[in-house]
Structure formats: C-alpha cells, structure tokens
C-alpha cells in the first residue's frame with residue numbers, strides 16, 4: 001500500500017476495530033484491542049504502513065535450523081542474502097558462476113511472500129583472490145566489472161526488489177573510497193555500474209548503500225551530493241540504503257529523520273538495510289531496554305518518512321549475528337536472543353508499528 005498516505009490503510013484498520021467494538025459492546029475495549037493484535041506479526045503490522053520488515057539470511061541456518069526458518073517466514077516480508085550474492089561466492093573463478101546458494105534463498109522468499117534485496121553487485125570487500133591477486137589492466141577491470149554485473153543481475157532478473165548496486169562507496173570524510181574499481185574506472189564507475197545493472201534488470205530498484213550515513217554529517221552530505229548529481233545526469237538510481245549498524249555506546253545519529261527526508265525529497269526511496277544495535281557485553285535488562293528504545297526511534301523515523309520502504313535487520317537473531325565476530329566484546333544486537341526468544345526490542349517494534357506517531361512528512 002503506498003497510495004495517498006501511508007496512514008490511509010491504518011485508518012481503515014482502525015475503523016474496523018471501532019466497528020468491531022460497536023458490534024460487540026459486551027467486551028471491554030482494552031481486552032478487544034490487545035486480543036486483536038496479540039498474534040499480529042511484524043510483517044502484518046508493517047504492511048499496513050507500506051513498509052517491508054526484513055532480515056539478513058545465511059544459507060546454513062536457513063537449511064539446518066527449522067525453528068529459525070519458521071520465524072523468518074512468519075515475521076518478515078523481505079530478506080537479504082547476508083553473503084550469498086557477494087562476488088567471492090558468486091564468481092569464485094573468473095567467468096565461473098555459483099548462483100545455487102542465492103537461488104535457494106530466493107526460492108524461500110518466493111515461497112513465503114517475501115521480497116529480496118540483492119546484496120551486492122559492486123564492493124571492495126569479499127572479492128575472490130583471482131581478482132584481488134590478478135594483474136589486470138584498467139580496461140580489463142572495467143570489462144570484468146561489466147560482465148559480473150550483467151551475469152549476476154541478469155541471472156536474478158525479475159526476482160530482485162532492490163539491488164545494492166554499489167556498496168560502501170564513501171570514506172568517513174565524504175571522499176570517494178579508493179578501491180580496485182574507483183582506481184581502475186575512475187569516479188564514474190558508480191554511474192557505469194548503475195547503468196549496466198539497469199540494462200541487466202530494468203525493473204529492479206537500484207540503490208547505493210553505505211554505513212555511518214544515518215545522521216547528518218560529512219559522509220551523508222557527500223552521499224546526498226552524489227545521488228543528487230546522479231539524478232541530475234539521469235543515471236538510473238532509485239534509492240539509498242542506510243546500513244544503520246548502531247551501538248548503544250555511540251548515541252543516536254543526529255537528525256536521522258531529517259536526513260532520510262532530504263534523500264526522499266530528491267525523489268528516492270530510502271531503506272534501513274542492515275540495522276543492528278550492539279552493546280558492550282554482558283547483557284543487562286537496562287541495556288536491553290535502551291536497545292529497544294533505539295529500535296523504536298529508528299522505526300518511528302522510518303514510518304514518518306513516506307518513502308522509507310524497508311526496515312531490514314542484519315540477521316534477526318543474536319544466534320547468527322556477525323557482531324561478536326567483528327566487534328570484540330560486543331553483541332546482542334538483534335531482536336531475538338540466542339535461543340530465538342523475542343527480546344524487548346521485538347516488542348518495541350511491534351508496538352511502534354501498532355501505534356505509529358504521525359508526522360508532517362507523510363506528504364504522498
């Protein structure tokens with residue numbers, strides 16, 4: 001639903017609740033309300049607002065952990081392959097493609113009415129050694145990149161909702177990150193990649209995705225200038241992904257909502273693509289409550305910006321989170337714990353979706 005306002009569907013739902021009350025006056029209102037929502041899933045509640053709630057997914061738990069897969073299917077309306085569409089998996093040898101892991105995840109999504117975020121086509125990380133260790137000319141690298149994009153986006157043509165076409169193109173100061181791609185093709189590699197991806201899959205929404213662009217600052221300013229210039233050049237770009245890897249020790253990004261809104265005002269979709277909210281271990285009830293507040297705030301900001309279409313958690317459960325392996329002494333960043341039990345952050349998200357705070361920005 002994304003008609004005149006994201007709140008239109010919600011109003012309809014509320015009308016029905018009011019109707020139900022008047023038809024069944026013997027039930028106390030509060031009991032009826034909680035009964036109506038008791039079993040509502042994240043995906044159901046979010047769909048009334050035109051938002052997909054997603055999770056990153058890895059092949060191993062998807063295939064081997066039935067309880068994990070069941071929650072993934074029930075609660076989420078989008079998935080992002082956590083590693084299975086990255087270059088080192090997809091093209092382990094030059095011109096030799098391995099789409100089987102990603103295909104399995106796409107099939108799961110199709111069976112569960114979920115959309116897929118393709119992640120990613122161009123990045124400086126998780127590249128195969130034939131590529132990083134090879135000695136290619138700039139011309140050859142340009143051709144390798146083009147072939148890779150055509151092969152991967154072509155393979156998944158028609159099956160991907162949003163592609164992260166270029167992942168993490170910027171440095172913290174806002175300058176263009178020096179990578180194998182920017183060095184070989186120059187700064188226009190981003191426009192080239194978007195154009196090639198569009199040719200390979202004309203219906204996929206094409207995104208740039210980065211971290212530490214949630215608040216307003218030099219890096220988000222640079223992303224803003226970049227996508228504004230791409231739009232002005234009529235390069236096919238549809239959205240910006242905000243990774244949103246937050247930590248309780250860092251505080252909340254400044255002016256998150258205003259930042260999302262300025263990108264939306266360029267005519268772009270905005271997505272929360274990889275949210276997790278880590279903490280310095282051990283877990284305490286206070287930290288879990290603070291974490292729930294951060295998840296709530298991000299969801300409220302997404303709800304407030306009409307073009308915020310996706311809220312994807314970077315693996316919904318602490319059981320399979322990347323955080324402990326990458327940030328020593330930190331973890332517990334997700335909304336289900338290591339036993340797949342919902343955490344306070346889960347209840348907080350359900351609550352934020354049930355009781356959205358209307359802002360002036362739903363200007364559809």
Ligand code: XIL
Pocket residue numbers: 082083167243274322
């Ligand atoms: C991470 C995965 O979660 C890990 O399993 C992998 O070892 C490294 O990459 N930004 C991104 C994601 O865009 O692709 C990264 O995913 C996390 C940071």
